[in-house]
Amino acid sequence: MSLCDPRVRIPLSTPFLLLASDSIFWRLCPKPTFHTPSGASDVSVFDTMERSVLQEKILSGEIDADCLLPDLYDWVQCHYYNLFANLDTGEHRACPVCRRGNAAYALRQSFKKAMLAKIIKKSTISKETPSGIFSHLFFLTLTIDHKAMSRDEANRFITSKGKGISRFFARLEKALVGGYSKVIVKESTTSGYPAVHIILHVDTPLKIKWHEKSHSYRPDPSDPYTRSVLSKLRDLNDWNSRSPMWGVGFVDIYGFTQDRLQMKGYANPINYIAKYISKSLDLDGIPDIGKFSKVSELPEKYRTKVWTVLNNLIWNSQTWVISKSFREDLKKIEEKIEKLKSNWMWVQTVSVRNPLLYEWMNWSIEDLPPEIRDNLILTGYRRKSERVIP
Secondary structure: OOOOOOOOOOOOOOOHHHHHOHHHHHHHOOOOOEEOOOOOOOOOOOOHHHHHHHHHHHHHOOOOHHHHHHHHHHHHHOOEEEEEEEOOOOOEEEEEOOOOOOHHHHHHHHHHHHHHHHHHHHOOOEEEEOOEEEEEEEEEEEEEOOOOOOHHHHHHHOOOOOOHHHHHHHHHHHHOOOOEEEEEEEEEOOOOOEEEEEEEEEEEEEEEEEEOOOOEEEEOOOOHHHHHHHHHHOOOOOOOOOOOOOOOEEEEEEEOOOOOOOEOOEOOHHHHHOOOOOOOOOHHHOOOHHHOOOHHHOOHHHHHHHHHHHHHHHOOOOOEEEOHHHHHHHHHHHHHHHOOOOOEEEEEEEEOOOHHHHHHOOOOHHHOOHHHHOOOEEOOOOOOOOOOOO
16 A cells, blocks of 8 residues: 555644655665565445445445445454654554454544543532432433434434434524533444434533433423423423424433433443444454345344444444534543654555565564465565564
């Protein structure tokens, strides 16, 4: 993969002058001594250049998203690495590229999840008054009525192009007194339809009461302001009908107190909504996955995880949608981490199938995976005992 390849993602922090310097780049990144057979390609239907075409074919019915399980498996199994050189010490490193569904992506999301959980815990969550408990923190789940639109239309609807979520928040903003902060995570159900999870922190609290049946706090419509907001989220005369504000489906809403942040067995709502994002899509853990050609053929317990990653890839959905106030708090934490980094320079992004990775790390031919080693055309290979970079 070359610097001109559109699939190469250059970190914004990389100094442009260093990348632009041929003398520096080629001194750090020598010409490989072996290469893959001609015609070999790592292009996937999920790559950026192909995604808009894929979306059109899915919406037209030419391609069934359910049949993309083999492509998803190939995507997760094709690992990429960022090659780095330390400008102070000359050390080389190869770090896995974060791609939806792989372990590096999962690790990165778990860090963000932990930071968000700390921010929420530090915020004002609830207060007790003579008239009852009022909460600033709520958890909403938006789902879509299958009669309203197809699975693929529903997944497009919740993207920035579909504008479904942005319209929902435009209506919510009019209903609320004061501002709000939000964290959104898009999950899929076992049917492939989306479920949009929202953590909402409102400036003006809503009254809540304990609901024994669901074993959770729910908004209490006995308070006039709470009733005004809740009546726009739910039809108070028919709780099973579509949400007036969401329009295309249903809204479920939970409240929290300072002492009770648990959510369906998880320590806090951030952990709950991140349960499929902060875990790697471990396809190897699915028994006999090679026998399945469709997501719907998988055992039901695996479908939510697989559909979540697959739909986010197809529709290029953001994993997290985080409002400005939460982003500013995250940025402060990330800046502290950034100060701990040393002087490393990004050099190139390569596939695990690219021999340059093994040259860069000075690994021997025996270190290559068998399927890669057997397909490489070797030309003047250097033994492990020999230095590749002078």
